[in-house]
Amino acid sequence: MIQPEKIEMTKEEYELINEFVTKHFGITFPEHKKMIFESRLRPRLQALRLQTYMDYYLRLQFDPKAELSMLAVQLTNNESYFFRETKQFDSLFGSIFDELKASSLFPGPLRFLCAGCSSGDEPYTLRIYSMEHRRKFGGELPQISAVDLDPQRLAMAQVAEYGMRSMRALNEAQIARYFTRIAPERFLLNSEYRQGIDFALANLLDLATFRKAMAYDVIFCRNVLIYFSDEAFHKTITNFARCLRPGGLLFLGHSETILGQSHHFEPVRLDSCLAYRRLACD
Ligand SMILES: C[S@@+](CC[C@H](N)C(=O)[O-])C[C@H]1O[C@@H](n2cnc3c(N)ncnc32)[C@H](O)[C@@H]1O
Incomplete structure (x- = not known):
């Protein structure tokens, strides 16, 4: 052998x-x-x-x-960490928030999709931001759907224990506020930040695996499309257009763009980052 x-x-x-x-x-x-x-x-x-x-x-x-x-x-490349590229979170919960909420088509909480959520660092960051801005929501925090292809990463997300690599963008005060130390370099996310997130196995090429009855208001798909073929990239963007409501926002990683590549979206400059708004007609 x-x-x-x-x-x-x-x-x-x-x-x-x-x-x-x-x-x-x-x-x-x-x-x-x-x-x-x-x-x-x-x-x-x-x-x-x-x-x-x-x-x-x-x-x-x-x-x-x-x-x-x-x-x-x-x-799969599963690299992720808490508070990654926070300008997008700052804009979402800051300057664009009122417009997004006012244009929502459905009553009830906003619906966020975290597409390619890896071990949970990104959807949990969204949950932390939501809780820090809870007054804006009038009691109803966003529902967060977090999906990934990799079952092992999803299992890690559900356990919500992290090492120092996941914490590298956080300062001591933030770590103390959001986590409980369970070993010298191991931290458990506090239970209030683990609520309101639905983790599921899904493939972004297959809309049926992550589409919900009510369209999403916001999709985060960061540092995922960079690894895709051109064909898969376009299929995924079309899938997002089908499950994001008109006026809803798509956030990509800082090295990813759909500028000039999709007639379903228009770019929106938010403070110091870019998002893509779902247009009303195809
Ligand atoms: C580099 S991580 C990015 C994690 C997070 N979005 C961030 O920016 O920190 C990419 C994730 O996308 C997932 N992924 C790759 N292809 C996918 C697909 N077709 N459907 C769902 N998830 C996929 C991988 O399993 C991996 O966890």
Whole structure:
């Protein structure tokens, strides 16, 4: 039996598996990332006692259900932390808030979607901001739906325990206010910040997995589309247009843009960041 660390991925294997991954998840690994792709998949070959990446590809072809969630766990980049790029949160709960609330189509709380929520740092930051601005909501804090492809990250989000990497943008006072220390470098998010969030497994390519009966008022999809193929990018933006109400806002990561790429949205400058407003007609 060949030592797993000695198994190399051929160009053909890389192309076939990458195509499969893009079709199912939207994520693509350009050729200069082939080594990363190969090393992230190697543990699966080891676990399944397979001899070649072609064996793994055939397994994906003939029994995809069994392997898809493991594939998502291996391949997704899950980097996230609390209070990441806070200018967007500051604008949402500051200058644009009244307009957003006034234009809401439905009675009751605002509905936020956190698309690609990883281990929960981002939706929990939204919850913390909501609580800090609770007077604006007249008692009804936003309902937050948080979805991701990776079941292990969602399980971590539900436990809500974090290490220092997740805390790196917080100061001591914020850590003391929002968390309880459970080990020297381990923190549990306090229970009031864990309410009002519905975590679910979903695929952004498949609208049925994350669409709700009532449209969302705000979608955060930050640092997700950057890993997508062009086709998956456009499909996801169209999916967002279908589940965001007219006048609703889409926030992307600072290195992502849909400028000139979707007729469903118009850019809106908010203080020192950009958001995209869902237009009323298609
Ligand atoms: C780099 S993290 C970003 C986390 C968070 N939005 C932030 O900015 O801190 C990207 C997340 O998107 C998720 N993701 C990637 N493709 C996805 C898809 N097709 N559907 C749902 N989630 C996906 C990954 O599992 C990962 O947790």
